[in-house]
Amino acid sequence: MSAAQPPRAPNLNVERYRGFYQEMLRIREFELAAIRAAEANLVLGAIHPSIGQEAVAVGVCGNLERADIILSTHRGHGHTMAKGADPLTMMRELMGRAGGTSQGKGGSMHIADFGVGMLGANGVVAANINIAVGAAHAIKLRGGDEVVICFFGDGATNRGPFLEGLNWAGVFNLPILFVCEDNGFAATTRTSAMTAGAGPAARAAAIGIETAEVDGNDLVAVDEVARDLIAEARRGKPRFLLARTYRLTGHTSFDPAAYRPSDEVDARWRGEPIAAIRSALRDAGEEEADLDAIAEAAKAEMIAAFEAAKATDWPEKALAYADVQDIGDPREGAF
């Protein structure tokens, strides 16, 4: 296990990180818009925001090709956008409208965009791990050179698929990188209180998967370590990355998260990843005004997506019966 972080580039690659900064802001603004939509009952039910965790999604997915594959969790908006999904189509999905990524049939928790290699968020914690190793297995069977990224939370490491999937990846030498986003919480419980042993990376290492750990709020560090791990994974060496981060909102958009002290949350806000990369860019000579303009554009884009999604029709009722399976009558015996 390599706990050390990769060395900081002496000169920030301004072009690259300006783009990443923009992407993180787009995710942040998308989720803020989605939370407003949930509060206005336009998003039906709660969503799981990844506010505060954007550096992991962007730092990892920034190292992928379009043909590469990701799988995500209930907290999947950031990963999906970072892989290239269109926010308006996603917002339509969140609002259950026609033309959503999944025709309004999945919603936030099952967000997916196969066109950009995003094979689905999952409503069942850890279930994506086994599916991800299968996707990687298919790539190997075909002799392809794509890589699979499987994102999951610290809480997922207490479910069986963590053992089964990582072992499988190791046994078959699959092109996969497991990214555990350790935000400290599993719903309303501190994961550490429910997890024996030395934590996710130690478990992965015990299964025989080489691991690395990184400050998941440090975009540059995530980017650099992910680049190396992805290159290795692509060659059939499964890898595991533990990215330590923090969930700045509640578990869901409706969760006030009163179970954690406010000074903890305040301190974490001071270390949040977008402000951090912004100040690094400023130190590297970027103009305040330009950085502001990027932020404003992201906000405007997501407000527009919100409004356009809201103005979109509901899906045709007949769609309820579509895409069940090729044979058999889904109406049989009903009503």
Added chain:
Amino acid sequence: MATITYIEAGRQALAEEMRRDPLVWAVGEDLGRGGVFGQYKGLVDEFGADRISDAPISEACIMGAAVGAAMMGARPVVEMRFSDFALCAVDELVNQAAKARYMFGGQTRVPMVVREPIGMWRSSAAQHSQSLEAWYAHVPGLIVAVPATPADNYAMLKAAIRADDPVVFMEHKNLWPLEGDAPESDAPGVFGKARIARKGDDLTIVSWSAAVHVACEAAETLAAEGIGAEVIDLRSLWPWDREAVFASLKRTGRLLVVHEAVAVAGFGAEIAASAAETMHRDLKAPIRRLGAPRIPISYSPGLEDEVRVTAAAVAKTAREMIAD
């Protein structure tokens, strides 16, 4: 006429499909040595370990990996060894495989076959003997195949591998050595098309899997007594051939459903209810069903027999229905 065993028919079907389509990938525990029952015997020699893959004892991962591979264009055939062990992978089958196509709005398909050997076999006791086909028939998105003959095992396994949706393929362990007519062609079967196993005009017995043979034995006895029992082998439970059942019932007016699974909430209940809803005007006697009592399956043969639906019990019920 040439004959073939039930187990060999399945082995040939898989081999032919693997030759036809390089994306077919068989994966499960011990497949390299032929599988627990020998269903995969010799296949690794022809197709190699990448396509006849040994898996760790990780049923959830076998099933989940098949889902991911299927989404990426492979056509996995997963072996669960005993259908009882597939319960370790219920999330992967029911929440993932069955729902992905729908939940993702048609962006993907999950063409995979889950081979789940079912049924009572040589004192295998409570965790190696169950017939849980009704559970899967209940789940939108799954096809459920329950072949009773060697020719059907061959044709339906081929159809399962070619299907673009997940198929729960339930072979009956007690049928492995069963000899029967070899398939007439190498064509895949059709799901939802029943087989008339025996013709008759006095009552309709609907069954599937190994219970079909019990029903046929009872029909033989009844024939000697001058009672004509028509035996319908459903072959698949989703979809199931309502038309064939209703057409037969229209002639006979009497319906008896026979299955090995527990009677309570078994698939026989679905058939009985559908017939009652649709065919009540044609019924000459109350619909009956015969299944196992709601007890776990025992080890000791005498106790095990208590859950067995016998030909004698089928014949007795049929006589009661005729007398009704």
